[in-house]
Amino acid sequence: MNQVMPVARIEEDARLLALAAFGILDTPPERGFDDIVHLARQLCAAPVALISLLDRDRQWFKARAGFPPCETDLDRSVCKFVLAETGVLQIPDLTLDPRTLGNPLVTGEPHLRFYAGAPLRSPGGEVLGSLCVIDHAPRPGGLTPAQVENLERLARQVVDQLVLRRALAERDRGERQRTAIAETLAAVVATGGDLDASFRAVLAGAMRAVPAAEAGAVEMRDGDDLVYRAVTADLTPHLGLRFPVQGSLAGACLREGIPLLLPDVLRDPRAKRDVLESSRLRSCLLVPVRRGGTMVGVLKLQSSRPAAFSEDDLKAATVFAATVATGLAEAGEVAARSEASRTEYRRRAVFDSAHDYAIIVLDLEGRVTDWNSGATRILGWRSEEMCGKPADAFFTPEDRRDGIPDKEMRSAMENGRGIDERWHLRRDGERFWANGEMMALRDEDGAAIGFVKILRDRTEQKEAVARLEESRERYRLVARATNDAIWDWDLATNHVLWNEALNEAYGHASGAVEPTGEWWIAHIHPEDRARIDSAIRAVIDGAGTAWTEEYRFLRADGSYAHVLDRGYVIRDAEGRARRMIGAMLDLSERKQAEDALRESERRFALERGLLHAVFQQAPVGISIAGATAEVPSVINARAEELLGHGLGTEGDARYVSYGAQHPDGRRYEPGDYPTLRALRHGETVRAEEMHYRNAATGLVRPLEVSSGPVRDADGTIQAAVTVLVDVEDQRRAEAEARKLAALVEQSRDFIGLAAPDGTVDFVNEAGRRLVGLPDLAARTNRILDYFVPGEHDRILADVLPAAERDGFWEGELHFRNFATGAGVPVHYNIFQVRDRNGELLGYGTVTRDLTEQHRARQALQASEASLRAVLDTVPVGILFAEAPSGRIVGGNRRLEEIFRHPVLPSPNAESYGEWVAFHEDGRRVEPNEYPLSRIIREGAEHAALECHYQRGDGTRVWIEIVGVPMRDESGTIVGAVVAVADIDARHRAEERQDLLNQELSHRMKNLLAMVQAIAASTLRGAADMDTAREVLGSRLVALGKAHDVLLGGAAESASLAAVVREGVGVQESAGRRVAFVGPDVEIGGKAVLSLALTLHELTTNAVKYGALSVPDGTVTVEAALVGPAAAPRLRIAWTERGGPPVVPPARKGFGSRLIERGLTAQVSASLALDYRPEGVSCVIEAALTDFQATG
Incomplete structure (x- = not known):
């Protein structure tokens, strides 16, 4: 397999030094790092996740999940390739990548196939290793963008953990160093001037203050030699060893007078190999010991590990080297000075050397009596500025207010010392975080004589702790960002901690979840429960680390979710299972991932097609010339258009036929063509001007030609890609750019x-x-x-x-x-x-x-406000429509009051059919009959319409619509406006007038008929003409009175009994034979006339045809209040008895219609008229409030 990408040795050394400075290699597992790899595995749905740190010849895993080895050699490392990356390295298939196809971990167990690693970059920029996820199956599409982002965030978390871990270690080391210094000073003083005892005390203190040291020695100069005067146990054989100052590492430190930190002594030419082998020395600290400005020895601390020490370790060693000088001072002055002067000398030697510590001596009142150079460096005040002044100057105002300086001195007095960490002030007012210790100073008799306070600036460590908290918060946010239900099972306490996804994905609120393993198992489907429980116990009780199962999990709503659950066992050094961390994934996510993979493959195929389409349809000419027959040559359509031909013959012969010329008119030789120069010599040609005669048109066009080689992984040229650009098009584009610039500037x-x-x-x-x-x-x-x-x-x-x-x-x-x-x-x-x-x-x-x-909008708004005020105050509805579409653009409030629905947003004149209106004869109004349509579509100058409009609440109202056109300056109709008036009251008045006219006509006829009937009845029963005349006259007078009641209508109300009496009392016989029974309630004027007319009509019909037409017939008028007391109804029943058999009329005359319509229209009454054979009955019923209405 390929080796690590070569880097400069100095850079590699710097990287290894940066790694060593964290002190992380070969440390035990830590929960923070373990949590990160498990979270990375869940977020990336990968079986393996590692925190890999790259040492010189190995990669060591600080945390791992799904991968048993704790380290591998670099030959088997994939993470080493991350060193050359700036972002996440992804290798979709390790068996296809030339860097990894031969890796034993790929070709053999565990058969790794996919890798993604995010570099772990230290604050100094060095790559320490990677946070990686690995799969046993290839991933052609790699990680999703969200997974890449999450992996990078977690990698930064790893670095934050490393930085914080180092900061905390440095804080602890500083505490140890401060304690060791105090104890060493006391031990040196206690030696009473015994040099060797002083040297051993200093060496023991230095070993405690620098834990990385495995051995140490104090080497003192004796002439031209250095002698081992004090050694640790491991170097006991070297005690008393002498070696020349010249030619040794310690000698170089002595001669140069500067501290040395040597990360790897094997690389230092001054080292003596024989001494190194016998002392197991690989890295060391060398600090010169001074006395009175003369180098008198060297303090050496060493380790068998390379890069074991830090700069802070070197500073601590420097302090202890100064303490060696204190021991020398103790011994040299024991015979010449008093104990007081020796103490002062020792103290001054320490004061002058401890630059990283502020050492301040106070008297019993808290005033400064001495102030070392370290205090000046850290706090800013010089010794002469502070001596004699209170020490509270470098305490914060709030600490001074709370009496902290006095409390520290009291604690030191009572307990011997007081240790604290708090904010302090520098001379310039800046605050810094320091850990400090105050100790009581006592004389030989144990009496307190003052205090000494030691401070060390720990602001950086304080900020590191804050960064850790931020890091932990980001970690918590990352855990919350996943949709997986992540669980953490403490096997010792049986406590299971779930993240918020258990509620979000499965509905289980945190308050309802029992944090135990039993609760979890109980929520597994009964058919799956035993299998899952057994599998979990098997992995816990065995030696395995991973567990994966699919099962059904009970949601809070009672349904079951099919889940994929994966858990990982964390074991202690003895292999016992301590924790188990895992995530429960709803398998719908897997389906989505599979769909996404298929979509990715589809898009990959699409992208290949798009690339082909881009090649063929590119606005520039593109040709690809293969170096061999195995790589075909192709040319796109634009190139053929520019050249006027295709590729032509194979080989160099094709270039002979091409018509290219140099700008100076010289013909191109085959070897001059950029394509051949790229193929043969690997030359990259950029924007070379070429004049080419188009083979099809014969025109010569200037072209810019660029060509470059395409190489394979071995660097062999496989093809050349040539791009042809029409310069004229480019010049045209430049001209357009100039025009655009002018447009921008002149806009x-x-x-x-x-x-x-x-x-x-x-x-x-x-x-x-x-x-x-x-x-x-x-x-x-x-x-x-x-x-x-x-x-x-x-x-x-x-x-x-x-x-x-x-x-x-x-x-x-x-x-x-x-x-x-x-x-x-x-x-x-x-x-x-x-x-x-x-x-x-x-x-x-x-x-x-x-x-x-x-400004125009404000003027328009003012105009619109005025117009709106006018429109909202006019008593008619106003409606606007635009031409030629007929779309309704607005209307006023009065229009909506008339229509009882919002103005319809009709888009055109054809949609006027949505309105429902009727002509007087009952025909529905057609859309083209409305005035708006007639004006907009027919150009009418004026249009009007009266119709019965059906309103939004279902009622109907008579309206009158009048409209006129709106024209622009040229006279073109641009719209129309119509006014809509509610004429329902007028229309009803006209109907009432018609009804009154018909009633008067009918009444006159009835009156004449009644006069005739009265006259005939009178004459039939009269004995003589005088009697007949007298009776007839009285009856006609009674008829006149009844007529006055019916037509008067002046009173606001009348009693029901009076109305009945006057309505039926047209003749004495009728009055005597009509009986009224019921409450004598008042009824309003609107109901009086209608009821009187109805009773008169019933009486007239009874006299003509019914019970009153025969001597023994009677009529009963019975009134009653029915229904609830809160809303009573008045019922009036007319019942005839004793008349001739009733025959229903063949048709209804005006009288019958008057009976049926009169009261129903006036008081919304219900009326039931029954022509029963034994006698006519009529029942009228309405709300009492309607009968009593006066309007």
């Missing part, structure tokens, strides 16, 4: 272009005038600056995000005039401008000034 619209970051690159002259800016100033602003301040929030929240997300936004906004500050109303749009490759060039706009339009 009255604001035309602008901004860079992707929102900086304005161009505004045309009209645009600059609109906003009051000169040319240069227009280019120094950003998009947001062009708008009034009140719209900035909308621009940032809606407009710019929409342009970035959707590619376009438009709407009305206000530009800001830079000269006056006034707002300018505009119709603004913004759209993405991209090149042919789809790369974003910036954002463009073509914006219209709406100032005049707004």
